[in-house]
Amino acid sequence: MAEPVELWWARRQWSKSLEVPYPVGCYRSDWERYPVLVRQYHPDLNSGITLTQVPPAAEVYxxxxxxxxHRFVATPDEQRQRPGQSRRRSTWCPECAAGATKRRAPSPSRSLAPVRPRSPAASARVARATPGAGEVGQAFVSSLAPKPASAAEGELRHRLAERLDLHFGLNAVRVARPFFTRHEVWPDIVLAELRVAIEYDTTGRDGLEHVGRREESDRRKDRLLRAAGWEVVxxxxxxxxxIGPFDISAPGISAKTIDRLVEKLxxxxxxxxxxxxxxxxxxG
Structure with missing residues (x-):
């Protein structure tokens, strides 16, 4: 059960028989992935304890x-799980998130409109397969796939195409189970000949991407691809x-990154x- 930071710290001092049970910087690498949370945390509001002294899984308020x-109380795990489906920075603060929800509230005329029950057939179509997608594991062109989110993805595709004579025109893979209501996933790069999907992950400008619940979504996407006979880098x-056995840690796109990627393939x-x-x- 979570407890106030003063009690939590005192308990750790007693259990470890140390004045400073967790030295400053002990958990720096764990928190560096959450730049928004680093900015939100202030030692002066938490008995002088720095964020790098707090284990990410600690049950502490x-x-x-x-x-x-806005000031609010939350455990480390609650904060790390906040981003969810939203890309807005307000999702890291419950008060900001509540205000954003109120601004998006439907008009009274729409909220009072009668709601027609969904038929069983319509409910089944929510998690439908894309027409023409073919068998599970088949790569294809999906009109639903989003455009590249960054110039870096285009550069990665271009540099890899300079090395390997592969077909880079496909953008989706058919999977057996729905991923956000669709039986298809959209990797950044689809290498159908090798049955390998490549993803380029950054935290984005506001530190919201590929962390917290978004990381869990990435893991689920990878599991669906592997279940379909694909591998993910x-x-x-x-x-x-x-987060996977073939993932690459890199500062960005470079010749060395492409070398390592080809080696992974x-x-x-x-x-x-x-x-x-x-x-x-x-x-190449």
């Missing part, structure tokens, strides 16, 4: 302050840690197989 000045930038499908696709026209 901490005081946080958002950029708007995630290039994890900044302070994001690898060889580990997954065999170096000789990957070598068959290597360009010999001076591209």
């Amino acid at each position: 901490l005081v946080w302050q958002c950029d708007a000045g 995630r290039i994890r930038c900044g302070k994001l840690r690898p 060889g580990q997954i499908r065999g170096a000789l197989i990957v070598e068959c696709y290597r360009r010999t026209d001076g591209g």
Whole structure:
């Protein structure tokens, strides 16, 4: 059960027989992935204890302050799980999130409109397969797939195409179970010949991407791909840690990153197989 930070710290001092049970910087690498939370945390509001002295899984109530000045109490786990489906910075603060929800409330005329019950057939269509997608594990072009989220994804695709003579025109893979209501997932890069999906992950400008619940979503997406006979390579930038056996930690897109990526592809499908696709026209 969570307890106030003063009691939690005193209990750790007693159990470890140390004046400072967790030295400053002890958990820095764990919190570096959450720049918004680092900014929200203030030692002066938490008995002088720094965030790097708090284990991410600690059952302790901490005081946080958002950029708007709202102060609130939450455990480390509650804060790390807040982003959810939203990309807004307000999701890290319950008061800001509540205000945003009120602003999006429907008009009275719409809220009072009668709601027609959904038929069983309509309910079944919510988690429908995309027409023409084919068998589970098949790669295809989906009109629903979003456009590349960053220029870095385009650069990654271009540099990899210079090395390997693969088809880069597909953007979706059919999966057996629904992923957010669709039987398809949309990797950043789809390598159908090797049955490998490549993802380029950063925390984004506001530190909301690929952390907390979004990381759990990434893991579920990877499990669906592997269940369909695919493998996943995630290039994890900044302070994001690898979440899969073939993930790469890198500061960004570079020749070294591409070298490591091609090496990973060889580990997954065999170096000789990957070598068959290597360009010999001076591209790599």
